[in-house]
Amino acid sequence: MSDAPDYRETVFLPKTAFPMKAGLAAKEPAILAKWAADDLYGQLRKTREGRERFILHDGPPYANGDIHMGHAMNKVLKDIIVRSQSLLGKDAPYVPGWDCHGLPIEWKVEEAYRAKKLNKDEVDPVLFRAECRAYAEKWVGVQREQFKRLGVMGDWDDPYLTMKFDAEAAIVGELLKFAESGQLYRGAKPVMWSPVEKTALAEAEVEYEDITSTQIDVAFEIVSTPLADLENSHAVIWTTTPWTIPVNQAIAYGPEVDYSLLHLNRVDQKQGSGWGEVSHVLVATALIDDVCARLGIADHIVVWSGKGTDLAGTVARHPMHKLGGFFAKPRPFLAGDFVTTDTGTGLVHMAPDHGEDDFLLCKANGLDPVFAVADDGKYREDWAWLGGQGSVINPKFNAPDGPICSDLREAGALLAASYDYKHSYPHSWRSKAKVIFRCTPQWFIPMDRPIKDTAIPRCAEEEAILARQSNAATLRETALDAIERTRWVPEKARNRIHAMVDGRPDWVISRQRAWGVPIALYANRKTGEYLRDPAVNARIVEAFKAGGADAWFTADHQALLGPDHAAADYEPQNDILDVWFDSGSTHAFTVEARYGEGVRANLYLEGSDQHRGWFQSSLLESCGTRGRAPYEAVLTHGFALDGQGRKMSKSLGNVVDPLKIINESGADILRLWVASTDYFEDVRIGKEILSGTSDAYRKLRNTFRYLLGALDGFTDAERVPVAEMPELERYVLHLLASLDAELRSATDGFEFNAYARALTDFANNDLSAFFFDIRKDSLYCDAAGSVKRRAYRTVLDTLFHALVRYAAPILCFTAEEVWATRYPDAASIHLQEWPVVDAGWADDAIGAKWDRLRQLRALVTEAVEPLRREKQLGSSLEAEITLALGDAGDRALVASVPFDEICIVSALAVAEAAEGVAVAVTARHKCGRCWRHLPEVTQDGTLCARCDEVVNG
Structure with missing residues (x-):
């Protein structure tokens, strides 16, 4: 055994109960419970009362299942921003919300009915709505607890729900504002329709998938033309939707397109085609080679060429003209600017029931929709061709050997048919079934009708906006103006939503569903015009406040109409409002209802898909009723992908479950991952990525553990004024001042990946690998009263108070644990404000000097x-x-x-x-206490001068 003295008890080693092993999964629920017991959110509201307000308005998720990684990423990012604004001293409330109406929930309830072999249409609508409400309530409760487990702090006891009575009343009230100002109309236009769900869909309810379709070329016999060369010839059309041929009413040509009439010397008829008497075909000149290849034309002669304008006055007949009635009517050639020679034949068959261009061109020429396809995608029973058959989205129904192609073949009009055309096609994102464009009577908000009615009450800001705009400004113009006056983060998002609003059609706000807010209007049975009576509208809103949307379906309509109108003269409308109108109105019954008329949200924050969803519906709703956007700024984040950059799906088995991460590693790991990503773009998450996040977390935790240990016993009496500190300490304060400015800038820009990187780099590089490393000798071995040691501990205390606050918005649980370890009886760290960093600490001369020394x-x-x-x-x-x-x-x-x-x-x-x-x-000897090799140490184990003074002095 060595006889050398043991000086361990004389060294001032750090002491702390803060463990290096985090154990977050076990600790975090206890911290959550304490926050709830202390009513931390309520305390924060009282503490910040009267301060500058920052409102992040929550976009409502659907209440229909466990949360996924997209939910977690979105809510955590919102919470980080809200907490950071609160840290800045602002009153930053957060009211979570849920979208409770619409197809996603109704579809789930219908699935339960189908599993029991029950028909939803045979159930009392009020009972069905009650089941939808119960389903939504269940999932609101589940998701609420899951969001809270992420550390998201908010008014969880009083969230906004679109199905609350006051919300439903506000939604119908917003609708009636549009009605009173003349911004509603009912019309029949093609909209995206789901034959499976039997309802119109919004663009935001549609996703595009690649499919293979049947492509066919069909001959329409020309029966009348001012061009003698075209007599006894056939116009050829090409389509990938054979089911629209039974609804054809015209043929469109491009006025500036060159056309040719081909005399066919030889046709190598492909299997399955049916040519009949076709010998001369009219096609676009630029597409002759493509058409000949598809049709098997081996030899031809061009017998006529001309411009599309030459085709004016030409008339063809439908291949099934022998059926009489609708099919016997002439099919005129109509000039269409939309006709191109990109593909097909250069001649486009027009079905006004099933296409926007078709509808507009045919309507301009006196051809109206015929509504041949029913809600379920089948042709109506009395339709002369294929009546009662379908569904039109069934590939077998459209196949080369299906009933449509078979009948066309028998009629001698099917020139080619093949099931090999691959393209992108819209599907319902809920049922995953293909949708169709279908003309049905719907309610619309017009985008290009001048908004002339200024009778709607407006706040001073809105009046100023209207004064700036023309009284005849349209909804589109008003929205585009609002886009330019809104801050978009990142900036490129401005161009995206501008293009979407600039090119969007009128807003279809009606749905043929049961669960939602009804379009509570009365249509005159004779004129079809809807009633615009403010007194009636006020009674409707009051009825909704008392009984919710169900009040409309059980109403005494005469009582609502009042003494000035007879119920016998009006038909109550029973369509349901587009759920995007519901969510687009949330600013009215959440932001304005809680914080005052005219108050706008400081920030909306959602995924990039919401440029065509919530961002846009909120913009249009507010612009139509208030003349401006409901938000001052909009932040867009990307989607969460797997570690290889693929979209997560159960079929691929690559779904990363946030709940599993929380249960295994803790929510703070997930929160740090969110903050560390470049979330303005799509982001990746997987085992390796989370492992890197865990490493970064451990380093931060170790920094806090060191600070807590090194500050053991520290009191104000130990402080050293900055002017008396060694230059190294003043350099670190300079670095802290720089960090503070960087973090403030990142907070203002909502750039928390830069925030997290700056914070971790400072902790790892400036502190752990540099400052702590150098000064550990002074901390351990200098006399407790030495100026250098006291200065070091003074700076450590400053660093502690700054870093724990900086970390709190991101590592909300860990920051609370760190704070409570040092101040067990103090109020929560989340009641604290941004650290006070003296601007005088920034010293560029010291900074440059020590940067070079490093x-x-x-x-x-x-x-x-x-x-x-x-x-x-x-x-x-x-x-x-x-x-x-x-x-x-x-x-x-x-x-x-x-x-x-x-x-x-x-x-x-x-x-x-x-x-x-x-x-x-x-060759120097080592001090037995500080282990430094110094000239005054005469042999290993004896003390250097400093240590001797501390031990024996």
Whole structure:
């Protein structure tokens, strides 16, 4: 055994109960419980009362299942922003909300009916709505707990729900504002329709998938034409939707397109085609080769060529004209600017029931829709061709051997048919079934009708906006103006939503469903016009406040109409409002209802898909009723993908479950991942990525653990004024001032990936690898009353108070644990405000000096480390360094500080030579207490002068 004295008890080692092992999955629920018991959210509202307000208005998720990674990413990002604004001292309430109406929930309830072999249409609508309400309530409760487990702080006891009575009343009230100002009309136009769900769909309810379709070329016999050359010929059309041929009413040509009439010398008829008497075909000149290849035309002669304008006045007949009635009517050639020669034949068959261009062109020429396809996608029973058959989205129904192609073949009009055309096609995102364009009577909000009615009450800001705009401004113009006056983060999002609003059609706001807010209007049975009576509308709103939307379906309509109108003269409308109108109205019954008329949200934040969803519906709703956007700024984030950058799906087995991550690693790991990503783009998450996040978390946690241990017993009496501190401490305060400015800038820009990176880099590089490393000797071994040690601990205390606050918005649980470890009886860290950082700490001269010293220190460290790895040195304290510096300024710089202490080596000499580092093993003896190799230590284990004074002094 050695007889050397044991000086361990004389060294001031850090002491803390804060564990390095986080155990977040077990600790976080207890912290949540304490927040709830203390009513932390309520405390925060009282503490911030009267301060500048920051409102992040929550976009409502659907209440229809467990949360997924997209939910988690979205809610965490919102919480980080809200907490950071609160940290800045603002009153930043957060009211979570849910979208409770519409197809997603109704579809789930219908699925339960189908499983029991029950027909939803045979159930009392009020009972069915009650089941939808119960289903939504269940999932609101489930998701609420899951969101809370993420650490999201908000008014969870009073969230907004679109199915609450006051919300339903507000939604119908917003609808009636549009009605009173003349911004509603009922018309028959093609809309996206789901035959499976039997309802119109919004663009935001549609997703596009690649499919294979049947493509067919069909001959329409020309029966009348001003061009003698076209007599006894056939116009050829091409389509990938054979089911629209039974609803054809015309043929469109491009006025500036060149056309040719081909005389067919030889046709190699492909299997399955049926040519009949076709010998001369009219097609676009630019597409002759493509058409000949598809039709098997082996030899032809061009017998006529001309412009599309030459085709005016030409008339064809439908291939099934022998059926009489609708099919016997002439099919006129109509000039269409939309006709191109990109594909097909250059002649487009027109079915006004099933296409926007078709509808507009045919309507302009007196051809109206015929409504041949019913709600379920079948042709109506009385339709002369294929009546009662379908569904039209069934590939077999459209197949080359299906009933449509078979009948066309028999009629001698099917020139080619093949099931090989691959393209993108819209599907319902709920049922995953294909949708169709279908003309049905729907309610619309017009985009291009002048908004002339200014009778709607408006706040002063809205009046100012209207004064700036023309009284005849349209909804589209008003929305585009609002887009330009809104802050978009990132900026490129502005162009995206501008293009979407600029090119969008009228807003279809009606749905043929049961669960939602009804379009509570009365249509005159004779004129079809809807009633615009403010007194009636006020009674409707009051009825909804008392009984919710069900009040409309059980109403005494005469009582609502009042004494001025007879119920017998009006038909109550029973369509349901588009759920996007519901969510687009949330600003009215959440932001304005809670914070005052005319108050706008500071920020909306959702995924990039909401440019065509919530961002846009909210914009249009507010612009139509208030003349401006409901938000000052909009932040868009990307989607969460798997580790390989693929979209998550159960079929691929690559779904990353946020609940599993929380249960295994803790919510703070997930929160740090969110903050660390470039979330303005799509982001990846997987095992390796989360492992890297965990490493970053451990380093941050270790920084806090070191601070807590090093500050054990620290009191205000120990503080040292900044002016009396060593220059190293003042340099670190300079770095802290720079960090503070960087974090404030990142907070203002909602750039928390930059925020998290700056915070972790500061903790790892500036503190752990530099400042802490250098000063640990002073902390452990200097006398408790030494100025250097006291200055170090003073700066550590400043760093603690700053870093725990900086970390709190992201690592909300860990920051609370750190704070409570040091101040067990204090109020929550989340009631604190942004740290006070003295602007005077920023010292560019000190910063430049020590930045260069760190570069020179790095040269020494790089030279020492290989010798440590090779075991030639036990530690850097055993090294003697000769640092060659050719620059006189660098030599003077090194001489101005104790550079051996900064480099943590035994001795360091500077030589005037080209830059380089020589390392030797010191022959000096080691102090038995501080382990430094110093000249005054006469033999290993004895004390250096400093340690002797501390121990024996």
